Amino acid sequence: MSAGFNAISAMLKARSGLIVGPDKLYLLETRLAAMMRREGARDLDALADKLRPGNALEHEVVEAMTTNESLFFRDTKPFDALRLRILPRLHATRPAGAPLRIWSAAASTGQEAYSIAMIAAEMGAALGSRRIEIVGTDIAREPLQRAREGLYSQFEIQRGLPMQLLVKYFSKEEAQWRIKPALRAAVTFREWNLLADLRALGQFDVVFCRNVLIYFDAPTKTRVLEAMARQIAADGVLFLGGAETALGLTHAFHTAAGETAAYTPAAALARVA
């Protein structure tokens, strides 16, 4: 591998935890192609020469490599679990007036966070006057800006979103579809690196961190999982992606009985929080 590839790969790991091995050279070249053309960099070596710690270009490379596809109600199981079991249980066991807090930990363009918001809105009376706070975070600024705008293409609103929810929670703006203000207001988006200190985000009852860990090496996965365990209530739930697991990486989580790709914090770590 070229020195440029190695330098960019090392920078990505340090800044975001993302592992880009030599087998992912094509991914690096594809995702950075437009930037390289714009910068007049004929190869990765030339691009790497222009990167400086913390400069805008370095940030842009991180964004380009960490921005991943997002769709509404991706994999239906966690959303069914949230609606049918987890939110009803948490609502029944928490004191009146205490909000339930849900974190979409790799929010990207916001579809997951808004899917959660739609579920909470649809549950309506079943949650009484319980406040549901939804926080979406991502390391990349540009997709978060799109998430805040809540504006989606026709292609995006056709993937996973039932038409009844489209009619109820979106309005059409020319060729695009915008989440209505009430639902937009239900979600707060914040730029946040999962490798950074998570404590300022506060305690959550449910965390969606799906298809993120797959990009990390094992020590980074462990570090992120253990940091997350400290931010999840003892009776809370963490959802990972279908191809991910916390098992074998940390003792901070147990599998959540009866659920798929869902974990509850182990008591010892939860107490530390």
Add this chain to the structure above:
Amino acid sequence: MSTLTCLVVDDSRVVRIVARRMLEHRGFSVVEAEDGEKALAVCRAQMPDAVLLDWNMPIMNGIEFLQHLRAEFGPDKPPVVFCTTENDMSYVEQAIAAGAQEFIMKPFDEEILAGKFAQVGLL
């Protein structure tokens, strides 16, 4: 499990061919009709398991077909998925009111089609 049959109703032969390919790829057997009236005749002869339905067609359009279908055969079977260039909210609302289960806005690809069919329990 036996093969499910999907009736593709569209006045465009090209769209019917494209939809047929996608549906057959997903294990459906496909029958075709080029307008709502012919589609009703197909349903009366042998009810399909699903209908993929265009909106604008000669003789009888998609919404009229759906209204006839629901009036004659009951409110929710077979599942009907609209597949149309109409993409204003009012059309989606009309489709829901008439008893459609889902709504695809053209242009579409196999992922969108399969996703919508999965949403209504057909995949």
